[in-house]
Amino acid sequence: MTQTAQVKQTFPNGTAQVAVVRQGACAHNCSECGGCMTAAQPTVTALAQNAVGAREGELVVVETENAQLMGIIAFVYLVPMVLLIAGYLVAQAFGLTQGWCILAAVAAFAVSILLVVALDRRVKRRRALQFRIVAVQEV
Structure with a gap:
């Protein structure tokens, strides 16, 4: 499963803390719903392996089995x-x-x-x- 996330923090051990907007709260179809200008969306934070060298603030694609x-x-x-x-x-x-x-x-x-x-x-x-x-x- 893949999701879009934002990198919140990177660590020297090759991991990063990412914030993922819960899929149920966001359909990722901003042109139809007016974008994310509404109330704060529920997010989940998790640690992810950062093999691509993503930096803080970047939007990334996160995958899990x-x-x-x-x-x-x-x-x-x-x-x-x-x-x-x-x-x-x-x-x-x-x-x-x-x-x-x-x-x-x-x-x-x-x-x-x-x-x-x-x-x-x-x-x-x-x-x-x-x-x-x-x-x-x-x-």
Whole structure:
């Protein structure tokens, strides 16, 4: 997956801190929406490998592995819904009342949130999601 980012800071070890406008907040089609003259767009900052020698303030193209990113996205969105439904159905299979089924679904959903938080910490600790600057955009 590629995104446009702005280099905020460069480091001597060949990395750079980049700010990426969240895709959901910006369609990157400025001619149709009037550009970025609106309210501040939500941004995400991340470290990226700076093999192209981008400098502070430059707009760059940042890339990450699609397969790994899609796996993380699938886990974050699907696991909570699957566990929510599974919690309800398992409780129902045991013949519990609707109130207990709902409680079991909420408990299973809470467990899924803990799993998502654990995944987030693991990804951050292992730096499993690596960003690379692949090109400097011409203005």
